[in-house]
Amino acid sequence: MHAPSRPSWQPSPAPARMLGRALSCAVVVGLAVVVPGTAASAIDSTEGLRVQDGTTYRLDLAGSVVHVEHVATITHEMSAEYYFPDHWVPVMAGAVGVTATRDDGTVLPVTMEPGDDVVRWAAVDLRPDLQAGQTQTVRVTYDLPAQEPRNPSFAQVNPAYATFPLFTAADPGLGSVRVEVPAGVDASVVGDGLQRTVDDDGTQVWTADAIEDSTWWANVVARDDAELVEELVFFNDIGVTVQAWPGDTAWLDLTTDLVERGLPVLRETIGRPWGTDGRLTVVETSTPYVYGYGGWYQHEESLIEVGDALDAHVVLHEMSHAWFNHELFDGRWINEALADEVAAVTMAELGMERPLPAPVDTGSAAALPLNAWEDADLGAPDAEETEEYGYGASFWLGHALVEEIGVEATGEVLAAAWDRDPTYPADTDESRHPHAIGWQGFLDLLEGVGGSTRATQLYRDLVVTDEQQALLDERAQAREAYAALVERGAGWAPPAALRDAMAAWRFDDAQALTRRVTKLLSAREALDADLAAIDVTTPASLQRTFETSTDLAALHGTLVDVRGAARSVARADAARAEAGPLAVVGLALHDVDGDVAAARTALAAGDWEGAARAADAADAGASGAARDGGLLVVLLVALAAAASSSVVVVRRRRRAALSAAGTVTGNDAASTASAGDDGGMSQTLSTLTADLTTAMKARDELRRDTLRQVIAAVRTEAKAGDVERELGEDEVLQVLAREVKKRRDTAETYTQVGATDRAARETAEAEVISTYLPARLTEAELEALVRDAVAEVGATSMRDMGAVMKVATERAGTSADGRTLSTMVRQALAG
Numbered sequence: 010m011h012a013p014s015r016p017s018w019q020p021s022p023a024p025a026r027m028l029g030r031a032l033s034c035a036v037v038v039g040l041a042v043v044v045p046g047t048a049a050s051a052i053d054s055t056e057g058l059r060v061q062d063g064t065t066y067r068l069d070l071a072g073s074v075v076h077v078e079h080v081a082t083i084t085h086e087m088s089a090e091y092y093f094p095d096h097w098v099p100v101m102a103g104a105v106g107v108t109a110t111r112d113d114g115t116v117l118p119v120t121m122e123p124g125d126d127v128v129r130w131a132a133v134d135l136r137p138d139l140q141a142g143q144t145q146t147v148r149v150t151y152d153l154p155a156q157e158p159r160n161p162s163f164a165q166v167n168p169a170y171a172t173f174p175l176f177t178a179a180d181p182g183l184g185s186v187r188v189e190v191p192a193g194v195d196a197s198v199v200g201d202g203l204q205r206t207v208d209d210d211g212t213q214v215w216t217a218d219a220i221e222d223s224t225w226w227a228n229v230v231a232r233d234d235a236e237l238v239e240e241l242v243f244f245n246d247i248g249v250t251v252q253a254w255p256g257d258t259a260w261l262d263l264t265t266d267l268v269e270r271g272l273p274v275l276r277e278t279i280g281r282p283w284g285t286d287g288r289l290t291v292v293e294t295s296t297p298y299v300y301g302y303g304g305w306y307q308h309e310e311s312l313i314e315v316g317d318a319l320d321a322h323v324v325l326h327e328m329s330h331a332w333f334n335h336e337l338f339d340g341r342w343i344n345e346a347l348a349d350e351v352a353a354v355t356m357a358e359l360g361m362e363r364p365l366p367a368p369v370d371t372g373s374a375a376a377l378p379l380n381a382w383e384d385a386d387l388g389a390p391d392a393e394e395t396e397e398y399g400y401g402a403s404f405w406l407g408h409a410l411v412e413e414i415g416v417e418a419t420g421e422v423l424a425a426a427w428d429r430d431p432t433y434p435a436d437t438d439e440s441r442h443p444h445a446i447g448w449q450g451f452l453d454l455l456e457g458v459g460g461s462t463r464a465t466q467l468y469r470d471l472v473v474t475d476e477q478q479a480l481l482d483e484r485a486q487a488r489e490a491y492a493a494l495v496e497r498g499a500g501w502a503p504p505a506a507l508r509d510a511m512a513a514w515r516f517d518d519a520q521a522l523t524r525r526v527t528k529l530l531s532a533r534e535a536l537d538a539d540l541a542a543i544d545v546t547t548p549a550s551l552q553r554t555f556e557t558s559t560d561l562a563a564l565h566g567t568l569v570d571v572r573g574a575a576r577s578v579a580r581a582d583a584a585r586a587e588a589g590p591l592a593v594v595g596l597a598l599h600d601v602d603g604d605v606a607a608a609r610t611a612l613a614a615g616d617w618e619g620a621a622r623a624a625d626a627a628d629a630g631a632s633g634a635a636r637d638g639g640l641l642v643v644l645l646v647a648l649a650a651a652a653s654s655s656v657v658v659v660r661r662r663r664r665a666a667l668s669a670a671g672t673v674t675g676n677d678a679a680s681t682a683s684a685g686d687d688g689g690m691s692q693t694l695s696t697l698t699a700d701l702t703t704a705m706k707a708r709d710e711l712r713r714d715t716l717r718q719v720i721a722a723v724r725t726e727a728k729a730g731d732v733e734r735e736l737g738e739d740e741v742l743q744v745l746a747r748e749v750k751k752r753r754d755t756a757e758t759y760t761q762v763g764a765t766d767r768a769a770r771e772t773a774e775a776e777v778i779s780t781y782l783p784a785r786l787t788e789a790e791l792e793a794l795v796r797d798a799v800a801e802v803g804a805t806s807m808r809d810m811g812a813v814m815k816v817a818t819e820r821a822g823t824s825a826d827g828r829t830l831s832t833m834v835r836q837a838l839a840g
Contacts, residue, residue: 057087062179073155084144093139104151109133112146126161158317169236175227188215200227244272280420306330325352339445342379346407366405414459422459435502437553483516504558528763539575550615577624691741746823
């Protein structure tokens with residue numbers, strides 16, 4: 010809609026005459042007149058004179074005339090010393106053929122008295138004068154013929170369109186109004202308290218009786234679009250239908266010119282294809298004036314109705330609503346502000362004088378926050394002033410914003426709104442707003458996309474309510490913290506969980522999420538360092554995982570898992586770099602190189618689970634490389650020795666046969682004990698299996714899940730070679746020790762990133778597994794063990810550390826972790 014392009018009319022008072030004892034004294038009845046912008050009422054302004062009035066309006070649209078009839082019954086209720094020589098009746102400006110008669114048909118003289126652009130006065134000479142206690146009935150009739158466009162009256166009658174206000178000239182409760190419109194005419198009566206019926210002949214009738222309400226008002230609107238003069242104008246390949254009143258060539262010429270020249274400029278200025286469904290109709294009408302507007306746009310019908318005032322700004326404003334409507338922005342003032350400002354810019358581009366908004370008087374009685382200026386209540390006493398303020402303030406605000414950031418940046422803001430871009434974007438997140446942008450999102454776009462530095466203060470001054478002011482304070486703090494995260498992210502936006510909270514203006518949530526994201530960034534920085542250490546570039550898929558995450562706990566877990574894989578690869582790399590001859594054999598046996606390569610490939614591809622599996626396999630293979638390489642060498646040597654010493658003496662065939670049938674060789678005996686230390690399942694593995702059954706029966710979730718994982722790790726180790734085998738007791742204990750170490754390392758990582766729940770779980774699982782390992786040596790026992798190892802090797806310096814560690818590790822077994830043992834050996838050799 011557009012604000013009124015002409016001033017609203019206020020009824021002029023009827024001429025007043027003093028009552029007195031003189032014979033020439035007279036009085037005027039009270040008047041109730043209804044036009045746009047007024048709250049007309051039935052007012053008893055003449056003490057002692059009772060006026061009952063029934064007014065009938067009969068529309069003949071085909072004949073371009075309205076027939077009006079007032080029937081007034083007036084009663085003198087004052088003392089005998091007063092009398093009334095005449096009776097005054099309001100008639101619409103432009104009326105012709107005003108006549109007055111008594112109820113018996115006697116013609117009464119009528120004198121037309123001045124009024125204003127809307128109402129004139131018919132002074133009816135009462136013959137005889139109205140004396141005390143007397144009653145007379147007076148009938149006044151007149152016609153409202155076809156009116157010229159842009160006449161100062163609010164009444165308009167032509168073959169295609171009619172509109173006129175309804176009057177009641179009676180005391181409160183004594184007035185009635187009747188409107189008759191022929192069948193087939195598209196008509197409505199806008200106002201209060203009228204009932205619609207249809208007569209037998211199809212005549213449409215609206216009535217209001219006993220009008221008492223001081224705010225009662227009504228206006229008739231009728232149209233016959235078949236009588237409009239139509240012209241088809243093309244904008245690109247789209248036809249725009251312009252429909253004008255018969256004979257109003259000035260309006261038709263202006264509007265078709267604005268369609269032909271203005272629509273292309275609007276499109277270029279806005280930077281977006283036309284927002285209609287491929288059709289548009291622009292109709293000349295006075296209907297918007299009834300509601301106090303210069304024009305309006307109906308998006309669903311692609312229809313613009315514009316008044317006859319030849320106002321280019323109004324026409325362009327309404328056409329721009331093809332772009333600026335509820336599908337783009339959820340906020341009346343936003344769409345009106347942009348429509349006004351873009352229309353003004355377009356006028357300048359067309360060589361017309363550019364309209365500028367008037368300064369906003371925020372101290373006026375009609376002032377209100379623009380966020381409270383939504384659904385117009387046209388029946389409110391201050392509706393006219395409120396609407397005028399809302400349109401004026403919106404235009405001024407739109408102009409101030411565009412003037413600050415420029416037309417080009419404004420176009421970028423609009424493009425982001427049309428594309429439903431997130432107000433807090435991320436390079437890898439392609440999600441979009443699910444609905445039109447509201448006032449909060451518009452502010453975010455103005456600052457984030459348009460670069461505005463004034464928008465927040467302008468919002469404070471003109472837009473937000475008192476309750477919403479606090480939100481702006483919270484927003485400022487949240488955006489400052491968010492900006493710090495963006496800077497620290499070095500190209501990575503914060504996760505979607507935080508960005509969504511910021512976009513929804515849930516700043517309490519955003520504050521809590523900011524603390525968690527800060528810890529996540531620390532974890533990501535640590536991960537970057539771990540990946541750099543193994544010459545792996547942080548994969549783009551990890552950035553997508555980070556930025557699109559709405560589950561920060563799960564994101565924590567992903568970062569920890571990826572970091573764990575990177576550190577496993579680093580340990581495998583270190584083991585390969587420091588491998589001795591036996592370890593080299595073991596590395597080849599386990600294909601650690603292949604596992605490391607697979608882990609690197611999986612990391613680069615964003616396959617975190619695959620990377621973790623390959624990295625764990627590489628780590629496990631590297632940690633046991635020296636042992637397994639040594640075992641392989643011993644086995645090969647044993648096989649070679651057995652092959653070179655095989656000498657068989659056969660004395661005779663019968664003895665050999667007997668020997669084969671009744672004797673077991675030493676190698677055969679050894680083979681029966683090859684599956685484990687005692688030829689069967691490891692005792693610890695048997696205990697684990699039995700305890701798993703017990704835990705399942707007891708529904709001990711922690712122990713059950715932990716034992717399942719440990720037993721699976723033992724079986725995985727048993728399948729590591731070409732042929733599956735039973736692990737010996739010592740091998741099972743080594744697997745358990747490795748599982749304990751892995752969980753303690755993981756718990757430490759979780760603690761560093763603030764995932765305390767996960768850290769606690771890892772620690773608890775480590776404690777469960779530790780109960781199956783031999784008791785840990787005390788510090789004193791470890792010191793004694795290290796001293797014995799140093800003495801046995803004859804170590805004298807740090808160069809002997811490897812030899813000392815070998816002896817100490819063999820003696821300690823799983824009763825001490827390698828890190829503690831290494832520290833004590835270093836201290837012993839340094840001392």
